[in-house]
Amino acid sequence: xxxxxxxxxxxxxxxxxxxxxxxxxxxxxxxxxxxxxxxxxxxxxxxxxxxxxxxxxxxxxxxxxxxxxxxxxxxxxxxxxxxxxxxxxxxxxxxxxxxxxxxxxxxxxxxxxxxxxxxxxxxxxxxxxxxxxxxxxxxxxxxxxxxxxxxxxxxxxxxxxxxxxxxxxxxxxxxxxxxxxxxxxxxxxxxxxxxxxxxxxxxxxxxxxxxxxxxxxxxxxxxxxxxxxxxxxxxxxxxxxxxxxxxxxxxxxxxxxxxxxxxxxxxxxxxxxxxxxxxxxxxxxxxxxxxxxxxxxxxxxxxxxxxxxxxxxxxxxxxxxxxxxxxxxxxxxxxxxxxxxxxxxxxxxxxxxxxxxxxxxxxxxxxxxxxxxxxxxxxxxxxxxxxxxxxxxxxxxxxxxxx
Numbered sequence: 407x408x409x410x411x412x413x414x415x416x417x418x419x420x421x422x423x424x425x426x427x428x429x430x431x432x433x434x435x436x437x438x439x440x441x442x443x444x445x446x447x448x449x450x451x452x453x454x455x456x457x458x459x460x461x462x463x464x465x466x467x468x469x470x471x472x473x474x475x476x477x478x479x480x481x482x483x484x485x486x487x488x489x490x491x492x493x494x495x496x497x498x499x500x501x502x503x504x505x506x507x508x509x510x511x512x513x514x515x516x517x518x519x520x521x522x523x524x525x526x527x528x529x530x531x532x533x534x535x536x537x538x539x540x541x542x543x544x545x546x547x548x549x550x551x552x553x554x555x556x557x558x559x560x561x562x563x564x565x566x567x568x569x570x571x572x573x574x575x576x577x578x579x580x581x582x583x584x585x586x587x588x589x590x591x592x593x594x595x596x597x598x599x600x601x602x603x604x605x606x607x608x609x610x611x612x613x614x615x616x617x618x619x620x621x622x623x624x625x626x627x628x629x630x631x632x633x634x635x636x637x638x639x640x641x642x643x644x645x646x647x648x649x650x651x652x653x654x655x656x657x658x659x660x661x662x663x664x665x666x667x668x669x670x671x672x673x674x675x676x677x678x679x680x681x682x683x684x685x686x687x688x689x690x691x692x693x694x695x696x697x698x699x700x701x702x703x704x705x706x707x708x709x710x711x712x713x714x715x716x717x718x719x720x721x722x723x724x725x726x727x728x729x730x731x732x733x734x735x736x737x738x739x740x741x742x743x744x745x746x747x748x749x750x751x752x753x754x755x756x757x758x759x760x761x762x763x764x765x766x767x768x769x770x771x772x773x774x775x776x777x778x779x780x781x782x783x784x785x786x787x788x789x790x791x792x793x794x795x796x797x798x799x800x801x802x803x804x805x806x807x808x809x
Contacts, residue, residue, distance in 0.1 A: 431718055431753045432675045436668050437638075437658025440580040441676050444588060444644075444651035448716050450676050452755045455584075456562055458577035459657055462632030463505070463528045464642055465570030465578075467586055468551045468563075470524055473517065473536055474594045475554070484518035488539030490531065498530025498569060506531045508611055519608050525600040527613045528630055530569045537568040544568060555582075558589055570632065580655035583642045587629050587653045591644065601628030618666050619643055624673055631665065632657070639665040645673040652676040680716035685727070685750070688712045691765050693729045695746060699771055700737030706765030707731075707746055713760055715750055724753045729762065739768040 431451070438454035476482035490499070495511035498504060507523030509515050509531045517539075523532035537547035544567045551565040560582040566573040591598050604621075605614045619626035625645040632640040640657035656672060659665045686692055686709050694704040707729060717725050731746030739745065746762035 431721060431724055432672065432679070434656075434668055434672060435659060435664060436656045436672070438580045438640075439654070439656050439672070440584045441652055441654040441656075441672060442584055442588065443676075443680070443716055444591070444653055446682075446714065446716065447758070448750075449755055449757045450652065450680065450716065450752065451672070452581070454658070455581040455655075456579050458562060458579055459637045459640075460572065460576050460634035461563075461565070461570045461578040461583075462634045462640065463570045463630050464583055464632045464640070465551075465565050465568060465576070466524055466528055466533050467583070467590065467630055467642065468555060468565060469533050469536060469547075469568040470521070470600075471558075471586065471590060472540070472547070472550055472554060473521060473524075474590070474597050476540065477517075477597070478594065482517060482540070484516065484521075486517045486539075487514040488517070488520065488535050489514050490535050491538055494531050494534035494538060497571070498532070498534045502530060504530050504571070505616065507608060507613065509535065509609075521597075521600060522603070522606045522608060523613075526603050526606050526615045528616050530571060533568040555586075558586065560586060572635070580657055583655040584653050587642050587644060587655070590629070591651075591653070598628065601630070617641075617643075618662075619645075619669055619673075622666075622670055624670055625677070626669075626673060641665055641669050643669055643673060645677060647677045650677055679719050681719050682714060683717045684712060684714045686713040692727075692748065692762070695729070695731045696734040697739065697768050698734035698736050700739065700768040701771045702768050705735060705739050705745070705768045707762045708765040709748060709760055710763060711760070713748065713750070713758075715757065716752075718752060726751050731762070737768050737770050739764045741765065741767045 438457055438459065439451055440455040441451045442449055477484065490509045490511055490513050492511055496502065499506050500508055505528045507527050507529035515535060520532045520536050523529035534544060537544050541547040541550055547568050548565050555563050562579045563582040564575060564577055566576045602620055603615060605612060617631055619641065625647050626643055628644045629642045637658060639659045639662055642655050644651065644653050652673060654672060654676065656669050659668055688711050689708055691706050691708045693707045695707055697703060697705050715725060728749040728751065729746060730749055735745055741764055743764045744761045745764050748760045748762050749756060750758045
């Protein structure tokens with residue numbers, strides 16, 4: 407059986423042709439999903455991954471990151487104690503009727519205990535006390551959260567407070583939250599274990615972990631659930647089967663029960679439904695690209711490092727590759743120049759990208775070769791524009807068709 411197929415697409419035509427239609431590899435009711443294999447970084451499933459939605463308790467993942475980072479750098483100690491302000495008590499404590507660790511107003515709580523409340527109980531009072539203790543106010547802490555998010559490459563995320571309680575301007579994406587979860591696992595392996603604690607007892611109060619996934623027999627060991635009015639239930643999760651680990655953000659579900667069931671199904675599918683395959687060896691030639699004004703009409707394309715993939719066990723025909731480049735490539739081209747991109751798709755999900763390099767040098771062509779190339783490119787450009795006009799006209803016609 408053929409493992410994959412290659413489609414060469416000039417970059418100018420990508421918009422017109424769109425992605426190659428594939429049947430869904432797994433059915434789900436989630437509206438926004440981003441699932442990544444931890445070891446390889448390969449994307450296994452992505453849908454609506456860059457659509458913003460309110461974070462809910464996901465904001466506490468960034469709050470935890472700020473605290474973990476300060477502890478790692480020695481700017482904060484686990485034994486440091488912060489006082490519970492009236493604002494923290496009223497907004498996130500017992501009077502708030504939200505997730506809380508029941509810290510008493512004007513009492514002092516250690517950073518270690520506050521982190522327990524934050525990661526296990528998803529406690530709002532813990533998040534606010536940490537924010538006020540470290541930066542003086544929720545607003546100042548939120549600024550630090552956004553600065554840190556930018557440093558971590560979270561491009562479509564903005565925080566307004568450390569809790570995720572409703573506020574104008576709060577938004578995250580599934581892609582960013584999956585990336586943040588993977589960062590927490592890699593950067594703070596010892597503290598990451600806080601997310602998988604089944605329960606903790608503090609101040610004679612016993613509290614179970616509010617993440618329902620860790621009680622399922624699927625290897626889940628973190629991280630947090632979320633909810634936002636109008637956007638439904640969500641979860642940022644990690645699970646391991648001992649051989650592989652996956653991280654997932656799953657959002658836009660209608661009920662808590664649906665969140666548990668969809669997360670269980672998707673995590674199990676991500677762990678068990680793929681097998682590793684080497685697609686190309688290091689420096690292997692994978693195709694050719696058109697050249698304009700050169701001594702040759704085409705140039706060979708090669709990869710740099712070996713390209714491996716996670717192929718679906720039940721449907722390896724869903725795996726396909728695209729060679730994408732800006733057509734035509736102008737001469738001269740030097741061997742080793744980056745001239746395009748190799749895209750690996752699993753169904754309709756872009757799983758990975760890799761630079762493509764010129765496999766040879768192509769010098770300027772003769773005057774007649776360049777003249778012929780110019781005429782050929784004018785013709786191809788006209789045909790490309792005609793093709794695009796037809797696609798655009800078809801799209802407009804479809805848009806006008808009554809439903």
